[in-house]
Amino acid sequence: AQSVTQPDIHITVSEGASLELRCNYSYGATPYLFWYVQSPGQGLQLLLKYFSGDTLVQGIKGFEAEFKRSQSSFNLRKPSVHWSDAAEYFCAVATTSGTYKYIFGTGTRLKVLA
Amino acid sequence: NAGVTQTPKFRVLKTGQSMTLLCAQDMNHEYMYWYRQDPGMGLRLIHYSVGEGTTAKGEVPDGYNVSRLKKQNFLLGLESAAPSQTSVYFCASRLRVGETQYFGPGTRLLVL
Numbered sequence: 001a002q003s004v005t006q007p008d009i010h011i012t013v014s015e016g017a018s019l020e021l022r023c024n025y026s027y028g029a030t031p032y033l034f035w036y037v038q039s040p041g042q043g044l045q046l047l048l049k050y051f052s053g054d055t056l057v058q059g060i061k062g063f064e065a066e067f068k069r070s071q072s073s074f075n076l077r078k079p080s081v082h083w084s085d086a087a088e089y090f091c092a093v094a095t096t097s098g099t100y101k102y103i104f105g106t107g108t109r110l111k112v113l114a
Numbered sequence: 115n116a117g118v119t120q121t122p123k124f125r126v127l128k129t130g131q132s133m134t135l136l137c138a139q140d141m142n143h144e145y146m147y148w149y150r151q152d153p154g155m156g157l158r159l160i161h162y163s164v165g166e167g168t169t170a171k172g173e174v175p176d177g178y179n180v181s182r183l184k185k186q187n188f189l190l191g192l193e194s195a196a197p198s199q200t201s202v203y204f205c206a207s208r209l210r211v212g213e214t215q216y217f218g219p220g221t222r223l224l225v226l
Contacts, residue, residue: 002180005172009154043118043217044198086158090156094215102147102206102215106156 002027004093006105013081014113021076021108023091025029032094033074035065035104039087047089050074086112116140118218120205126224127195135190135221137205138145145208146188147172147215150201155156157204195225 003026013019019070023032032051036044046058055067065076072093121136137146144165149157159172161180169180177199179191188207192199205218 033224036217042220044206045217046214092215093209101159101162103159104149104157106154 002031002093002095002103003113004091004103004105006091008091008108008109009053009106010098010109012111012113013084016080019076019081019110021089021091021110023074023076023105025072025074025091025093025103027072027093027095028108030069033065034092034094035059035063035074035076036090036092037061037091038085038107044090047076079109081110082114084110086110116215118205118207120168120203120218122223122224123219123220126226127192128226129196132191132193132194133195133223134201135206135223136203137188137218138186139188139191139205139207141187141207141209141214142185143207143209143216144185145210145215146182147206148178148188149204149206150160150172150174150186150199151204151220152201160190160203165172197213199223200225 005024028102034049035047038044047063048057050067057090088107093103094104118139146190148160158174163169163182166185181189203221206215208215
């Protein structure tokens with residue numbers, strides 16, 4: 001069965017520090033991969049997505065993610081975190097056949113220290 | 115272009131009461147989804163629809179029903195609310211396979 005694992009429930013970084021959020025997936029083929037961000041009390045906003053091609057994808061707000069097929073990973077990175085990046089981040093996998101569902105990880109809550 | 119909207123934003127129910135949550139999208143999307151979000155559990159798919167007149171069960175469908183009579187609307191019904199259904203409910207839609215999924219702002223439901 002397909003699944004998405006975000007091993008870090010909480011991460012705290014200082015403003016200006018670099019950030020990496022981990023995401024591992026289980027899927028029989030190469031899935032579509034997404035990172036969403038959710039600010040408190042808000043819906044989910046798409047940061048970036050990977051469908052095919054270049055394995056390093058750029059997103060909004062200075063985020064990027066790298067798809068590594070050999071590790072079944074799609075980690076999210078940002079070189080310098082801003083206080084406004086404090087939010088919850090969700091990795092998601094979309095199946096590419098059958099029911100075409102999205103499967104979400106349980107999320108990583110990011111806290112940014114001033 | 116309003117995107118995905120949800121009605122109501124917040125609701126309090128007593129155990130056993132019924133209600134309907136409305137999701138509307140103005141992007142002519144084929145696929146629509148209902149999720150619930152609970153602390154530490156991420157988003158779990160309740161029901162989804164791949165087109166007008168079609169619905170299917172997701173990961174946690176028990177206690178919910180849905181209808182998609184019009185392409186732009188996807189209704190989620192609770193026939194007899196239970197405290198375990200206290201959650202934040204998100205609707206989402208997308209145009210076709212592989213396209214980005216867009217989310218509504220959520221409905222916060224409290225069942226007493």
